[in-house]
Amino acid sequence: MVKINRRQFIALGAAGVGTALVGHWLGQETISSQPLPSSSASAFGVYQSRDGLLELDIIAKENPVNLAGRQAYLLTYNGQVPAPRLEAQPGDKVRLHFTNNLSQPTNIHYHGLHIPVTGNADNVFLHIKPGEKLTYEFQIPPNHPAGTFWYHPHLHGLVAEQLFGGLAGLFIVRGQLDEIPEVKAAKEEFLVLQDFAVDNNGRLINSAHMSLMMGREGDIITANGQVNPSLSLPEQRLLRLRILNASPSRFYRLSLENHSFYQIATDGGALNEPIEVNELLLIPGQRAEVLIKGDRQPGQYRLLNLPYDRGGMGMMGGGMMGRNNRDEPIVLVTISYEDQGQSLSIPTQLASISALPEPQTVRSFELNHGMNPAVGMAFLINGEAYNHDRLDTQVQLDTVEDWEITNTGMMDHPFHVHNNAFQVISRNGQPESLLAWRDTVLVPRGETVRIRIPFRDFTGKTVYHCHVLDHEDLGMMGNLMINA
Ligand code: C2O
Ligand code: CU
Numbered sequence: 502m503v504k505i506n507r508r509q510f511i512a513l514g515a516a517g518v519g520t521a522l523v524g525h526w527l528g529q530e531t532i533s534s535q536p537l538p539s540s541s542a543s544a545f546g547v548y549q550s551r552d553g554l555l556e557l558d559i560i561a562k563e564n565p566v567n568l569a570g571r572q573a574y575l576l577t578y579n580g581q582v583p584a585p586r587l588e589a590q591p592g593d594k595v596r597l598h599f600t601n602n603l604s605q606p607t608n609i610h611y612h613g614l615h616i617p618v619t620g621n622a623d624n625v626f627l628h629i630k631p632g633e634k635l636t637y638e639f640q641i642p643p644n645h646p647a648g649t650f651w652y653h654p655h656l657h658g659l660v661a662e663q664l665f666g667g668l669a670g671l672f673i674v675r676g677q678l679d680e681i682p683e684v685k686a687a688k689e690e691f692l693v694l695q696d697f698a699v700d701n702n703g704r705l706i707n708s709a710h711m712s713l714m715m716g717r718e719g720d721i722i723t724a725n726g727q728v729n730p731s732l733s734l735p736e737q738r739l740l741r742l743r744i745l746n747a748s749p750s751r752f753y754r755l756s757l758e759n760h761s762f763y764q765i766a767t768d769g770g771a772l773n774e775p776i777e778v779n780e781l782l783l784i785p786g787q788r789a790e791v792l793i794k795g796d797r798q799p800g801q802y803r804l805l806n807l808p809y810d811r812g813g814m815g816m817m818g819g820g821m822m823g824r825n826n827r828d829e830p831i832v833l834v835t836i837s838y839e840d841q842g843q844s845l846s847i848p849t850q851l852a853s854i855s856a857l858p859e860p861q862t863v864r865s866f867e868l869n870h871g872m873n874p875a876v877g878m879a880f881l882i883n884g885e886a887y888n889h890d891r892l893d894t895q896v897q898l899d900t901v902e903d904w905e906i907t908n909t910g911m912m913d914h915p916f917h918v919h920n921n922a923f924q925v926i927s928r929n930g931q932p933e934s935l936l937a938w939r940d941t942v943l944v945p946r947g948e949t950v951r952i953r954i955p956f957r958d959f960t961g962k963t964v965y966h967c968h969v970l971d972h973e974d975l976g977m978m979g980n981l982m983i984n985a
Pocket of ligand 1: 919966
């Protein structure tokens, strides 16, 4: 069965440095490893759980990395950009031996995973100083949905800077969706989208030179750490792309020449059935899974990032750093046909998401920005900038709430809630017909989005925030207490 393969703890160091680190760890702990076949666009490290355990060393450090054909000094997990891909299954235990070799404090957030928010799990209040170690340990609940999740730093004030340095990796939970025959037979590829800004010496450009109000964007736009890598699409078959927007601010409006996307999953896992779309807007923090049919004239097709205007503040708009995707399409990946036999069709049924019960509580949140006499421009939720010591929202475990989020500002804000996925109920009063689990939703300027969240399984303090991470660092975050 496929499960055997999944349970193997597999380590592949595409970069030499990655291999050395992995080898070191494996040597100490006598965990067997086996390389995965590499493919052009996903040649980075992969670790899979074995016998119910995913265990590895993760070291955050600055490291020379090949970026767009040049050496750049990026912030990495295990020397790699993007970071190693982690894969586990529902019910698995995860143990990550983390070392902070950065020059700043940091921590790790497991974006989208439904796991404890306290202790050494998805606790964004941990503060791991330079040189310190911490072992993250948690279990993926046995009923956790399969999906495309990710991990990145989450120390308030430094999140945008550390993510923009490169610290981000996929965390895949394999389960039911992966067993659907057509999905299983599809060729699977991963796309981690990141943008970077480095100077002529390959050093990260200082935040003082970035447009923090707009949210920093870089002019080097990468998929899996490469500029315009190639992928192959099997003729008459299906390509399954699992895409993550790991950029701190950049929006990706994706379109593949002459092909549509059959979206099969959102942030929180499978949709009930595939939906055919020509464009896919992926805002910071979001993931999507799509199937692409290789049923066109064999050849090369470009995956484009189309222009998108996410607003701005007068002269602030547009960002100061190089290419912004307001005006011109940018080629992200080139996809070429490869010869294959036997055709494959799009599956019909994927999951059975049901609508949530009516909420016990309805709350309103207003997103805006303003001047804070102490720090200058601040990004606000309900008129207040983030305060570590204030509890902004207290909810009761095992209840369902509706949150009505209104953006009265001049820029679009991707709203993200930690720990519990939600369903979008309406946009500007218009009921949402698509049933889907999400953890990040776009609240465009001038608009209102209503989401419905069930608070399940875990109590404790966590956060919700704008996923334009400069906005988060500049105050657009609130503390959420889930009470027993
Ligand atoms: Cu991906 Cu609180 O973030
Ligand atoms: Cu924002």
